Amino acid sequence: MVPQEPSLSTAYSPAYAEVDDNPREVEYIEMRVKSALHHTRLPYSPKPFYYSLNLYRGCRHGCPFCFARYTHWFLGFQNSFDFQRKIQVKVNLLEVLEGELSNPRRKRDWVTLGAATDPYQPAEKKYGLARGAFRLLARYGWPAVFSTKSDLVLRDLDVLGELALRAGVGVAMTLTTLDPVLQKFLEPHAVPVARRLEALRQLKAHRIPCGIHLMPIIPFLTDTEEAIESMVRTAAEIGVDYFVYNVLRLRGQVVKSYYYHVLQKFNRTAFEQTRKLYGSRPYPPESYVDALYGKVKFFREKWGCRNRWRAIFPDKQLDLF
Numbered sequence: 001m002v003p004q005e006p007s008l009s010t011a012y013s014p015a016y017a018e019v020d021d022n023p024r025e026v027e028y029i030e031m032r033v034k035s036a037l038h039h040t041r042l043p044y045s046p047k048p049f050y051y052s053l054n055l056y057r058g059c060r061h062g063c064p065f066c067f068a069r070y071t072h073w074f075l076g077f078q079n080s081f082d083f084q085r086k087i088q089v090k091v092n093l094l095e096v097l098e099g100e101l102s103n104p105r106r107k108r109d110w111v112t113l114g115a116a117t118d119p120y121q122p123a124e125k126k127y128g129l130a131r132g133a134f135r136l137l138a139r140y141g142w143p144a145v146f147s148t149k150s151d152l153v154l155r156d157l158d159v160l161g162e163l164a165l166r167a168g169v170g171v172a173m174t175l176t177t178l179d180p181v182l183q184k185f186l187e188p189h190a191v192p193v194a195r196r197l198e199a200l201r202q203l204k205a206h207r208i209p210c211g212i213h214l215m216p217i218i219p220f221l222t223d224t225e226e227a228i229e230s231m232v233r234t235a236a237e238i239g240v241d242y243f244v245y246n247v248l249r250l251r252g253q254v255v256k257s258y259y260y261h262v263l264q265k266f267n268r269t270a271f272e273q274t275r276k277l278y279g280s281r282p283y284p285p286e287s288y289v290d291a292l293y294g295k296v297k298f299f300r301e302k303w304g305c306r307n308r309w310r311a312i313f314p315d316k317q318l319d320l321f
């Protein structure tokens with residue numbers, strides 16, 4: 001039975017949190033779109049507006065806290081695991097994108113990918129939309145930033161190198177933890193962290209600007225000093241060009257209920273603590289966030305982990321930091 005339409009209130013309701021009874025199954029649903037680029041804001045920046053480009057709807061990586069679960073619910077996929085099982089693929093996207101990029105009336109600007117779903121999720125091996133999109137962006141001279149949890153990005157070093165030269169590109173690996181057990185819970189179908197760190201080293205070796213998105217930091221699971229320091233130290237050792245972070249946001253019933261449901265099974269204590277910390281809000285209280293960000297800043301100073309890359313085009317800086 002389909003649960004009632006969820007609200008943006010954050011009451012916990014198991015109605016939005018069925019358990020995936022067949023996690024190995026995945027279905028690709030091909031669809032056609034009329035537009036490709038959309039004006040948007042970056043989720044981690046209050047600054048307006050850039051273009052967003054989403055190649056897929058739903059994400060196979062299946063992170064239980066993902067805020068895009070909410071959108072998938074409204075697309076008609078009304079149980080919690082459809083988000084990582086039923087992936088919509090915009091099969092005509094490259095054709096539409098080329099029409100938009102070549103339109104002289106459209107002003108060039110930064111394009112962001114990965115804010116809602118991962119451009120290098122497993123579907124990309126079959127459909128190649130990310131490769132095609134970066135090729136077009138390079139051809140028409142549009143710069144891009146994106147984040148991913150996959151080392152499949154290394155397949156496209158040639159295209160990304162060309163984009164870096166012709167317009168500009170920033171590639172972020174999103175990481176939540178270096179602990180393999182926690183990773184399996186937080187990013188069940190994403191590639192192991194070691195492969196993502198190796199991908200960053202390769203991107204550096206190919207002179208492609210790259211960074212780490214420590215997103216989100218998860219209260220009671222990844223917010224310890226030890227966890228934060230080891231992540232910052234790793235970033236400094238690799239020499240990433242930027243390091244961006246934020247705290248877990250649990251917006252709306254669909255997202256919060258699914259996250260609480262799986263967290264409760266994984267770590268009952270953390271579940272109780274998280275419920276208490278968030279109450280009916282989508283964010284933890286300011287005092288918690290200030291203390292958390294203070295810890296990150298402290299360790300970044302300690303390990304000399306600075307943001308060295310500035311995304312500037314043509315005279316406008318993209319506010320990542």
Ligand code: SF4
Pocket residue numbers: 059060061062063066067068114115116117118149187
């Ligand atoms: S990789 Fe990103 S988009 Fe995909 S499920 Fe995880 S948080 Fe969501």
